[in-house]
Amino acid sequence: MPETKPVLMQGNEACAVGAIAAGVRFYAGYPITPSTEVAEQMAAKLPEIGGVFIQMEDEIASMAAVIGASIGGMRTLTATSGPGFSLKQENLGYAIMAEIPCVVVNVQRMGPSTGVPTAPAQGDVMQARWGTHGDHPIIVFTPASVYESYYLTIAAVNLSQKLRQPVIVLLDEVIGHMREKVTIPEGKLMVEKSSDKVPSDWKPYDEKGLTPLVPFGFGHYYHVTGLFHDQYGFPTGDPPQVERALDRLHEKLEKYRDEIVLTNYIGHKEPRVAIVTYGCTVRSARSVVKKAYWQNRLPVGLLSLQTVWPFPAKEIEALAKQADVIIVPEMNRGQLVGEVERYACGEAKVVPLNRYDGEMINPDQISEEVGRWL
Amino acid sequence: MEQLTQDFLRTKKLPHIWCPGCGNGIVTAALVRAIERTGYDQKDVVIVSGIGCSSRAAGYLNFNTLHTTHGRALAFATGLKMARPELKLFVIMGDGDCSAIGGNHFIHSARRNIDLNAIIVNNHIYGMTGGQHSPLTPTGKKATTAPRGTLERPFDLLELARGAGATFGAKGNAAQPRQLEQLIIRAANHKGFSVIEALSPCPIAYGRRNKLGGAVDMLRDMKEKSISVERAANMDEEELEDRTINGVLYSIDAPEFAEAYYHSIGKDIG
Numbered sequence: 001m002p003e004t005k006p007v008l009m010q011g012n013e014a015c016a017v018g019a020i021a022a023g024v025r026f027y028a029g030y031p032i033t034p035s036t037e038v039a040e041q042m043a044a045k046l047p048e049i050g051g052v053f054i055q056m057e058d059e060i061a062s063m064a065a066v067i068g069a070s071i072g073g074m075r076t077l078t079a080t081s082g083p084g085f086s087l088k089q090e091n092l093g094y095a096i097m098a099e100i101p102c103v104v105v106n107v108q109r110m111g112p113s114t115g116v117p118t119a120p121a122q123g124d125v126m127q128a129r130w131g132t133h134g135d136h137p138i139i140v141f142t143p144a145s146v147y148e149s150y151y152l153t154i155a156a157v158n159l160s161q162k163l164r165q166p167v168i169v170l171l172d173e174v175i176g177h178m179r180e181k182v183t184i185p186e187g188k189l190m191v192e193k194s195s196d197k198v199p200s201d202w203k204p205y206d207e208k209g210l211t212p213l214v215p216f217g218f219g220h221y222y223h224v225t226g227l228f229h230d231q232y233g234f235p236t237g238d239p240p241q242v243e244r245a246l247d248r249l250h251e252k253l254e255k256y257r258d259e260i261v262l263t264n265y266i267g268h269k270e271p272r273v274a275i276v277t278y279g280c281t282v283r284s285a286r287s288v289v290k291k292a293y294w295q296n297r298l299p300v301g302l303l304s305l306q307t308v309w310p311f312p313a314k315e316i317e318a319l320a321k322q323a324d325v326i327i328v329p330e331m332n333r334g335q336l337v338g339e340v341e342r343y344a345c346g347e348a349k350v351v352p353l354n355r356y357d358g359e360m361i362n363p364d365q366i367s368e369e370v371g372r373w374l
Numbered sequence: 375m376e377q378l379t380q381d382f383l384r385t386k387k388l389p390h391i392w393c394p395g396c397g398n399g400i401v402t403a404a405l406v407r408a409i410e411r412t413g414y415d416q417k418d419v420v421i422v423s424g425i426g427c428s429s430r431a432a433g434y435l436n437f438n439t440l441h442t443t444h445g446r447a448l449a450f451a452t453g454l455k456m457a458r459p460e461l462k463l464f465v466i467m468g469d470g471d472c473s474a475i476g477g478n479h480f481i482h483s484a485r486r487n488i489d490l491n492a493i494i495v496n497n498h499i500y501g502m503t504g505g506q507h508s509p510l511t512p513t514g515k516k517a518t519t520a521p522r523g524t525l526e527r528p529f530d531l532l533e534l535a536r537g538a539g540a541t542f543g544a545k546g547n548a549a550q551p552r553q554l555e556q557l558i559i560r561a562a563n564h565k566g567f568s569v570i571e572a573l574s575p576c577p578i579a580y581g582r583r584n585k586l587g588g589a590v591d592m593l594r595d596m597k598e599k600s601i602s603v604e605r606a607a608n609m610d611e612e613e614l615e616d617r618t619i620n621g622v623l624y625s626i627d628a629p630e631f632a633e634a635y636y637h638s639i640g641k642d643i644g
């Protein structure tokens with residue numbers, strides 16, 4: 001893939017550029033700090049390439065419009081922040097149930113409620129997992145740089161298409177507003193649809209496994225509903241069918257788990273103290289590990305999570321067998337740390353490190369905590 | 375003609391879930407006949423609906439059908455129409471669905487004047503949840519959540535839509551299904567946001583509690599009260615009291631949103 005010259009870009013802009021590279025041609029949204037730049041970028045760019053930008057009356061409508069456009073065959077994106085993310089939840093659940101692909105960017109800000117609109121936080125990790133009702137599966141990516149915002153949005157669009165499953169890109173204010181040099185590969189980065197030919201025995205919800213979405217308007221008359229449904233989309237309340245249908249939604253993600261769960265480890269091969277984190281906090285942690293391991297050869301490592309849901313359980317289990325202590329810095333009162341603890345299974349001591357005053361966790365804070373356990 | 379009607383129904387999904395005497399079946403049948411008479415290609419027609427008894431109609435119609443979330447049908451439809459402007463969308467909603475939880479999407483669809491055909495099945499009540507009052511329940515009528523009669527005033531739905539920018543508004547009822555069918559055809563042929571309010575009896579959750587008799591009585595009453603726009607034009611306020619004016623109340627030419635959008639980006643929607 002030929003690469004162009006590096007450009008200076010903001011995290012939010014990288015989401016927009018990535019989405020377009022992945023074939024997104026429809027955006028519906030409602031303005032909210034600190035996500036508005038995604039909408040502004042899409043408003044400028046989509047009309048130039050024949051796409052649709054629409055500012056809806058609220059976030060509920062934005063989520064609905066995106067699902068409607070996806071059913072029409074477009075690749076779609078919407079972006080928001082905490083309060084708007086709350087409003088999107090019901091229709092997000094609809095997209096999961098009806099297996100309609102779409103990508104939702106949530107640039108986290110300090111909550112609850114209106115909170116501190118301009119301050120960064122990582123308080124929506126659990127909402128991203130469980131915000132909509134019911135026992136649903138979800139995919140959530142957490143970029144830690146502008147470049148990651150770009151390529152994880154591309155991955156989100158492609159995975160969402162492949163699995164017919166909504167994907168959330170969970171940014172935080174720091175990453176969304178940060179400017180960094182990125183090198184954008186040239187050309188499209190979308191996974192092409194394997195074939196436009198629809199097999200004669202096509203079923204919209206084939207229980208045998210992944211089946212492409214055939215958009216409305218091509219003579220395949222099926223039903224789409226948020227009710228539990230059979231293979232053809234028609235409502236059912238039959239207990240075995242309901243159970244099977246819910247299992248199917250989860251099994252899709254389990255089967256493609258290794259494509260979905262992205263993590264990255266740096267540092268000592270056999271760390272005594274490991275850091276596990278995600279989003280902008282990775283940046284502070286990385287500078288700690290650089291100093292501790294690369295300069296001073298201390299047994300310290302960092303597992304950064306690009307995917308927080310489905311949770312990287314295997315990776316944590318393996319890490320817990322190596323490390324004595326796992327430190328989990330988060331800009332909240334401790335959300336993902338519970339999950340880390342669960343999969344560390346007592347093999348390593350899990351230590352939360354929290355900050356929730358609207359400021360980033362800085363390297364000194366992490367370094368101090370690491371020092372305590374070395 | 376009869377043959378086509380059969381093609382447009384998912385006969386295997388029948389019998390429907392509606393109570394005996396419910397008006398939803400009559401309105402649905404009028405819609406199917408109207409679609410048939412427009413001559414639209416079956417593959418271009420999409421039925422979108424919200425949540426409620428009336429919205430279940432989508433499941434019985436043999437098109438691409440989209441049964442959405444409560445109140446949000448128009449927002450889903452807006453996305454689909456913008457993505458695929460060549461499609462013909464009929465959006466079925468209940469009175470509560472459209473005017474309470476979905477009120478915001480309703481006025482904004484009207485404001486945009488997007489080419490959707492909104493069919494509101496107005497039974498003056500929340501049918502599916504067992505008879506709570508809706509924004510279209512007349513003042514004084516009883517509901518499970520207004521056991522002494524509601525004190526609230528109802529919307530005039532078609533005036534609300536007109537004020538918000540809708541360019542076509544018509545009222546019909548289940549007691550005069552042929553007229554309703556004609557109104558739906560005219561709405562379909564109108565370019566822009568079209569609103570059809572179809573009065574429909576809910577004998578179970580509304581009629582019984584308000585002592586309006588059975589389905590037959592409710593339909594008779596509906597028919598007796600109905601008066602055409604043309605005849606109403608020559609009547610004074612007193613004569614019109616307690617009557618419902620039926621027919622096309624307004625039909626206005628104004629730029630349609632999807633077409634304007636595609637035109638602005640240099641594309642022809644055909």
Ligand SMILES: Cc1ncc(C[n+]2csc(CCOP(=O)(O)OP(=O)(O)O)c2C)c(N)n1
Nearest residue numbers: 426427428444468469470471499500501502
């Ligand atoms: C968000 C949400 N709130 C509430 C409900 C429960 N609910 C289902 S249908 C309905 C009202 C239906 O009344 P109406 O729209 O008039 O349709 P009808 O059943 O009378 O045809 C309500 C409140 C729901 N499904 N979703």
Ligand code: SF4
Nearest residue numbers: 392393396427501576
């Ligand atoms: S409750 Fe009313 S609206 Fe619902 S099916 Fe029964 S009669 Fe029809």
Ligand SMILES: [Mg+2]
Nearest residue numbers: 468469499501
């Ligand atoms: Mg109703």
